[in-house]
Amino acid sequence: MSEILVKIKRQDGPKSKSYWEEFKVPLKTNMNVISILMEIQKNPVNAKGQQTVPVVWDCNCLEEVCGACTMVINGVPRQACAALVKDLKQPIVLRPLTKFPVVRDLMVDRNVMFENLKKIQGWIPIDGTYDLGPGPRIAPARRDEAYPIATCMTCGCCMEACPNVNSRTTYIGPAAIAQAKLFNTHPTGAMNKEERLDAVAGDGGIVDCGNAQNCERVCPKLIPLVSIIAEMNRETVFRGFTRWLKGKPQKAAFDEPIG
Amino acid sequence: MKIVIVGGGLAGLLATIRACEKGADVDLISFVPVKRSHSVCAQGGINGAVNTKGEGDSPWNHFDDTLLGGDYLANQPPVLGMCEAAPKIIYLMDRMGVMFTRTGEGLLDFRRFGGTLVHRTAFSGSTTGQQLLYGLDEQVRRWEVEGKVKKYEEWDFLSAVVDEDGTCRGCVAQDMKTMEIRAFPSDAVIMCTGGIGAIFGRTTNSVINTGSPLSSLYQQGVYYANPEMIQVHPTSIPGDDKCRLISEGVRGDGGRLWVPKDGKPWYFMEEWYPAYGNLVSRDVASRGIYKVCRELKMGLDGKDMVYLDVTHLDPEWIEKRQHGVLEIYRKFAGEEPTKVPMKVFPAMHYTMGGMWVDYDQMTNIPGLFAAGECEYQYHGANRLGANSLISCLYGGMVAGDKVLEYGKKLKKNTADVSGKIFEAEVARQKEKADKIYQLNGTENPYKLKDILNEYMTNNVTVIRYEKTMKETDEKIQELMARYKNIGVCDTGGWSNRTAVFIRHLWNMFELSRAITGGALLRKESRGAHYMPEYPDRDDENWLKTIKAKWTPDGPEFSLEDIDLSLIKPRVRRYDVRKDEVMKEEEKEEKKEAAATAEEK
Numbered sequence: 001m002s003e004i005l006v007k008i009k010r011q012d013g014p015k016s017k018s019y020w021e022e023f024k025v026p027l028k029t030n031m032n033v034i035s036i037l038m039e040i041q042k043n044p045v046n047a048k049g050q051q052t053v054p055v056v057w058d059c060n061c062l063e064e065v066c067g068a069c070t071m072v073i074n075g076v077p078r079q080a081c082a083a084l085v086k087d088l089k090q091p092i093v094l095r096p097l098t099k100f101p102v103v104r105d106l107m108v109d110r111n112v113m114f115e116n117l118k119k120i121q122g123w124i125p126i127d128g129t130y131d132l133g134p135g136p137r138i139a140p141a142r143r144d145e146a147y148p149i150a151t152c153m154t155c156g157c158c159m160e161a162c163p164n165v166n167s168r169t170t171y172i173g174p175a176a177i178a179q180a181k182l183f184n185t186h187p188t189g190a191m192n193k194e195e196r197l198d199a200v201a202g203d204g205g206i207v208d209c210g211n212a213q214n215c216e217r218v219c220p221k222l223i224p225l226v227s228i229i230a231e232m233n234r235e236t237v238f239r240g241f242t243r244w245l246k247g248k249p250q251k252a253a254f255d256e257p258i259g
Numbered sequence: 260m261k262i263v264i265v266g267g268g269l270a271g272l273l274a275t276i277r278a279c280e281k282g283a284d285v286d287l288i289s290f291v292p293v294k295r296s297h298s299v300c301a302q303g304g305i306n307g308a309v310n311t312k313g314e315g316d317s318p319w320n321h322f323d324d325t326l327l328g329g330d331y332l333a334n335q336p337p338v339l340g341m342c343e344a345a346p347k348i349i350y351l352m353d354r355m356g357v358m359f360t361r362t363g364e365g366l367l368d369f370r371r372f373g374g375t376l377v378h379r380t381a382f383s384g385s386t387t388g389q390q391l392l393y394g395l396d397e398q399v400r401r402w403e404v405e406g407k408v409k410k411y412e413e414w415d416f417l418s419a420v421v422d423e424d425g426t427c428r429g430c431v432a433q434d435m436k437t438m439e440i441r442a443f444p445s446d447a448v449i450m451c452t453g454g455i456g457a458i459f460g461r462t463t464n465s466v467i468n469t470g471s472p473l474s475s476l477y478q479q480g481v482y483y484a485n486p487e488m489i490q491v492h493p494t495s496i497p498g499d500d501k502c503r504l505i506s507e508g509v510r511g512d513g514g515r516l517w518v519p520k521d522g523k524p525w526y527f528m529e530e531w532y533p534a535y536g537n538l539v540s541r542d543v544a545s546r547g548i549y550k551v552c553r554e555l556k557m558g559l560d561g562k563d564m565v566y567l568d569v570t571h572l573d574p575e576w577i578e579k580r581q582h583g584v585l586e587i588y589r590k591f592a593g594e595e596p597t598k599v600p601m602k603v604f605p606a607m608h609y610t611m612g613g614m615w616v617d618y619d620q621m622t623n624i625p626g627l628f629a630a631g632e633c634e635y636q637y638h639g640a641n642r643l644g645a646n647s648l649i650s651c652l653y654g655g656m657v658a659g660d661k662v663l664e665y666g667k668k669l670k671k672n673t674a675d676v677s678g679k680i681f682e683a684e685v686a687r688q689k690e691k692a693d694k695i696y697q698l699n700g701t702e703n704p705y706k707l708k709d710i711l712n713e714y715m716t717n718n719v720t721v722i723r724y725e726k727t728m729k730e731t732d733e734k735i736q737e738l739m740a741r742y743k744n745i746g747v748c749d750t751g752g753w754s755n756r757t758a759v760f761i762r763h764l765w766n767m768f769e770l771s772r773a774i775t776g777g778a779l780l781r782k783e784s785r786g787a788h789y790m791p792e793y794p795d796r797d798d799e800n801w802l803k804t805i806k807a808k809w810t811p812d813g814p815e816f817s818l819e820d821i822d823l824s825l826i827k828p829r830v831r832r833y834d835v836r837k838d839e840v841m842k843e844e845e846k847e848e849k850k851e852a853a854a855t856a857e858e859k
Contacts, residue, residue, distance in 0.1 A: 013753045028499055030591075035500040041757075042705045044748055053749045054705075056756050060465040062501045063587050065389050066295040081500070082590055103436060104754040111412075114292065118404055123397035124356035129276055129656075135353035137365030144579075147358045147383070150390055151583075154294055186356045 022047035033080035057106035067153030077160035116176035158215035170204030174215035267293025270631030270655035271451030272395035277659025301388025303508030304380035307345030329639020330786035374540035427626035442681035460712025462607040474766030484635035485612035487777035492608035493544035502606035507644040566600035630654035640786025700744030
C-alpha cells in the first residue's frame with residue numbers, strides 16, 4: 001500500500017516553540033489535506049513510529065465556503081479542503097498562517113480580520129428589521145460586479161500573501177478594503193460612502209498597500225482585488241481632494257477606539 | 260434584559276438582531292466564529308411566495324406545498340406563520356444588502372425548487388446561505404460596535420442552568436482555547452445550534468454539526484421531537500472526508516437525472532413522476548435513485564451513482580446561476596460539468612426533528628428557547644428544498660421577539676437568583692470534563708465515531724428495516740460501553756480539541772439511540788421515514804409527533820397529536836399535479852356524501 005509523507009509544523013500553544021513532525025498516512029482515492037489530518041486523528045503515530053498527540057487545525061464546511069481551514073500548504077496559503085492530494089508534491093508540507101497568532105499547531109487566530117470589518121463600517125445601515133418593503137432595485141450588471149466581493153470568506157489568504165501585512169504595520173489588508181467597495185456599491189450602503197472612504201484612507205488603510213499584487217493571485221474566490229484596490233485608491237484620492245477644496249480637516253479614521 | 264444566544268448561524272444571528280432592537284443585551288456564544296457557521300453551506304435559495312412570475316403563487320400555496328412535502332407531520336399554524344412572513348423576510352435580507360440574483364428589471368429573480376410547481380425560490384447564485392449569513396453577520400457586527408452584543412466565539416455549550424423551579428437561568432460553556440468552564444447567567448437562552456450530521460459521518464453537513472448542545476439538553480430533560488426524521492439529499496458528490504452537496508437548484512434550473520438504458524439516457528424521475536419530474540420532494544427523489552442503483556442495479560458502471568446533467572443548458576447562463584456549485588464539482592470531481600454530466604448519489608443532509616418547542620419557540624424548560632435546525636417545528640416528515648433558510652430566519656425572528664415578552668412576564672429576574680445554582684452547574688460540568696481527561700484506555704474516539712457513522716448511514720437513512728435498525732441500536736449500546744475504554748491521547752490544558760470531541764461523541768451516541776428508537780417505533784412510512792415492512796402512511800395511528808425523553812436506560816417515547824386545524828391531509832402524489840389530486844379527492848368526497856345520503 002502506498003503512503004503519503006506529510007511534514008507538519010506544530011506548536012503546542014501561542015508561546016511555545018514550534019517543531020516539525022512527520023507522518024506517513026496510507027493513500028486512498030479522492031484524498032485531500034483534511035482527510036490526511038483526519039487519518040492522523042485516528043492513528044496519532046508519527047513517521048518514527050512514536051505515539052503523538054492528534055494535530056489541531058480549523059475546519060468546518062470542507063467545501064471552500066467557510067474559510068476556516070486556511071493554512072500554508074507546500075508554501076501556498078489555501079484551504080486544506082480544496083487541496084487534493086493527487087495535485088500536491090510530496091512530502092506535503094503544512095504550516096500555520098504566519099500573519100496571525102498561532103493558537104495551536106495549524107490553528108491561528110484571525111480575529112483581527114473581523115475587527116478590520118468594524119473599522120471600514122462593513123454593513124448596510126438599515127433602519128431596522130421590521131417590514132419596510134423591498135430593497136432598492138439593482139441592475140444585474142452592478143450586482144454581478146458586487147457579488148464576487150460578497151463571496152469573501154475572510155479566510156486570510158490575501159493577508160498571508162501580502163508583504164505589507166506584518167507585525168510592523170497596522171495595514172487592514174486587501175479583504176477589508178474590498179469589503180468597503182462592496183458596501184459602497186450598494187445603493188443604500190452608498191449613503192455612507194464617504195465615511196468608508198475616510199476609513200480606508202486613514203492610518204493602516206490603503207496607503208499601506210505596496211502594490212505587490214500577491215493578494216489576487218492567492219484569493220480562492222478569484223476576487224479582482226488589484227483592480228478593486230486601485231479603484232478605491234482613486235476614490236480616496238478624489239475624496240481627499242474634494243475635502244481639501246471644501247477646506248475641511250480630514251479626520252484620521254482609527255484615532256478613536258471603536259466598540 | 261440579558262439573553263444568551265447559542266449558535267451564530269442564520270437563526271442565532273437574526274434572533275440576536277431582533278433582541279438587540281428591542282433593547283436586550285446579548286451574549287452570543289458560538290462553537291466557531293459566527294461567519295463560519297454551517298448556514299454558509301446552503302446553496303440553492305430561500306422560499307417565499309413573492310409571486311413575480313405571474314403564476315398566482317401565494318403564501319397559502321407555499322404553506323400547502325410545505326405541509327404536503329412534510330407528509331402532514333408538522334403542526335399547521337406555525338407553518339402558515341412562516342409562509343406568510345417569508346416574502347417580507349426576503350425583502351428584509353434584500354435591504355441588508357444581500358446580493359440576490361436579479362432580473363433584467365433589477366428585481367429579485369426566483370427559481371424553481373422541489374415539491375412545487377412555481378418559481379418561489381430567491382437566490383444569490385448558488386451561495387445563498389453564505390450570502391444571507393454574511394448579511395446578518397454584518398448587522399450583528401454593527402450591534403457589537405454599539406455595545407449591545409458580546410461574542411464568545413470558539414466556546415462549546417455544555418448545559419443549561421436550571422433553577423429549583425425548573426426555569427432556565429442561563430448556561431455553562433467552555434472556552435476551547437483556555438479550556439475555562441464558566442456560567443453565563445441570563446434571563447433566557449435561545450438555542451440555535453443546527454443539525455446533527457456528524458452522527459452519519461460523510462454527509463453534506465459541516466464537521467461541527469455534532470448535535471452536542473441538542474443532546475446535552477435532551478439529557479437535561481428537553482423533549483427530542485421526531486428524532487427519526489432524517490433527510491437524505493438526492494444529489495451529492497461522494498468524497499473521502501464528506502459528501503459535497505449539489506444543489507436542488509441545479510434541477511430547478513433544468514438539470515436532469517438519468518442513467519443509460521438500452522444505450523440511451525433514461526430520465527427515470529421524469530418517467531415515474533410526469534407532473535413534477537426531477538423536482539419531486541427530496542425523500543421521493545432519494546428513494547428513486549436508490550431504486551435505480553440498488554434494486555434495478557442500473558447505477559453508472561454498476562456503482563451507487565447516477566447522472567445529473569446540465570450539458571443541454573446554455574453554459575454561460577447556467578454558470579451565472581450556479582457558479583458556486585459548478586466550481587465545487589470542478590474542484591472535487593475534476594471534470595467539466597457543462598460538458599460531462601455530473602455523477603451524484605444521495606447523502607444525509609438535514610434533521611427535520613429536534614428540540615420540541617411551542618408556538619413561541621420555547622422548549623418544555625421555561626426560559627429555554629430554540630430556533631433553526633435544532634428544533635422540530637416547520638418541516639414535518641420531510642423538508643422542502645429552500646425551506647430551511649426561511650425556517651431558520653423565521654424561527655430566529657419569532658424567538659428573538661418572544662424571548663422579550665417572556666422576560667417582561669418573569670416574576671423574578673436572574674439577577675435576583677442565588678449564585679449557587681451557577682456554581683453547582685459549573686462544578687458538575689468541570690467534573691464531567693475531568694472524567695474525559697482521565698480516560699486512559701485503548702479505544703480511539705475517532706474510530707468509534709467511524710463505526711457509529713457506518714451503522715447509522717447504512718441502516719437509518721433512506722430504507723429502514725426493523726432487523727438492521729435493532730442491530731444498530733445494539734451496536735450503539737456496545738459503542739457506549741467501549742467509550743469508557745477510550746484513551747484520551749491528548750491531556751493538554753490548552754486548545755484540547757480531542758477532549759471536546761470525546762464529549763461530543765458521547766452526546767452523539769445519546770442522540771443516535773433516540774433516532775434509531777424513534778424509527779423503530781414509527782411503524783409506517785411517512786416522508787423521509789420509509790420502512791419496507793410498513794410501506795404505507797398510516798394517519799390513523801401515526802399522524803403524531805414522537806417525543807423522546809431521555810432516561811439513563813435509554814429513550815422513552817410518547818406520542819402527541821398534530822394541530823391539523825387548517826388543512827385536511829391529502830394523499831401525497833408527485834406524478835400528477837396537486838390541483839388534479841384535489842379535484843379527484845373532492846369528487847370522491849361528493850360521491851361518498853351522495854352514497855350516504857342515498858342509504859339514509
